[in-house]
Amino acid sequence: MRREYKMKVWRCIAFIGLVSCLIFGFGIGARAQDANDILGKAAAAYENSNGISASFTMFTRSAGQNAGESFEGTIQMKGDKFTLVTPDALTWFDGTTQWTYVERNDEVNVTNPTGEELQFTNPALLLNSYKKGFTAVYKGESTAPNGKAAYDVELVPRKKGDIVKVELQIEKYSGFPARITVTSKNGVSTTIRISQLKTGINQPDSFFVFQEEEYPDAEVIDLR
Numbered sequence: 001m002r003r004e005y006k007m008k009v010w011r012c013i014a015f016i017g018l019v020s021c022l023i024f025g026f027g028i029g030a031r032a033q034d035a036n037d038i039l040g041k042a043a044a045a046y047e048n049s050n051g052i053s054a055s056f057t058m059f060t061r062s063a064g065q066n067a068g069e070s071f072e073g074t075i076q077m078k079g080d081k082f083t084l085v086t087p088d089a090l091t092w093f094d095g096t097t098q099w100t101y102v103e104r105n106d107e108v109n110v111t112n113p114t115g116e117e118l119q120f121t122n123p124a125l126l127l128n129s130y131k132k133g134f135t136a137v138y139k140g141e142s143t144a145p146n147g148k149a150a151y152d153v154e155l156v157p158r159k160k161g162d163i164v165k166v167e168l169q170i171e172k173y174s175g176f177p178a179r180i181t182v183t184s185k186n187g188v189s190t191t192i193r194i195s196q197l198k199t200g201i202n203q204p205d206s207f208f209v210f211q212e213e214e215y216p217d218a219e220v221i222d223l224r
Helices: 003-025 033-047 115-121 123-130
Strands: 052-062 069-078 081-085 090-093 098-102 107-111 134-143 149-157 163-171 177-184 188-199 219-222
Touching (some): 033 134, 033 163
Antiparallel strands (some): 081 090
């Protein structure tokens, strides 16, 4: 896979893995009672969703730059499994194996993520490290891009690291995220704005596995 595609796809997967943990698994441990209640509702919403499908726009901007990068995508999640579609690639993760297909190159990279990579693709593993690593602060109410009432919660890391803060906008009545912004110490700000989210999308396990017969000409590169 070409480096520019690999980095873009990996950045998207890592960000969504982080967001999934923070939104759907943080509920316990927030010090501010209002923030704790809000994040707890978000965690319960995901646990009771029976699989979700979401359309999103991802924006990345560096400090001091007038222009940034943006693209649209969709993701379907069930437990620790997901299928991610972006303009550059399709990614499947079945909880153990990850397949990333780049149409321009007509190739598939197959990996078994381990260590830090596995943390970013498995929200359940992220939970232990992140739910204790942030202080949650209730910032008030706002209107989400879809016009719905929302709560604003800010997560501040308790120890210095790559992340300076995480800003969450969570729909007031559904408990699902509408917008998430992560600001890094290098001045890069990444925002995911969710335009549509559906629950009850209980896909079969095979949906999260690359189907080789559907891409007969693709070169499969096994990096396991």
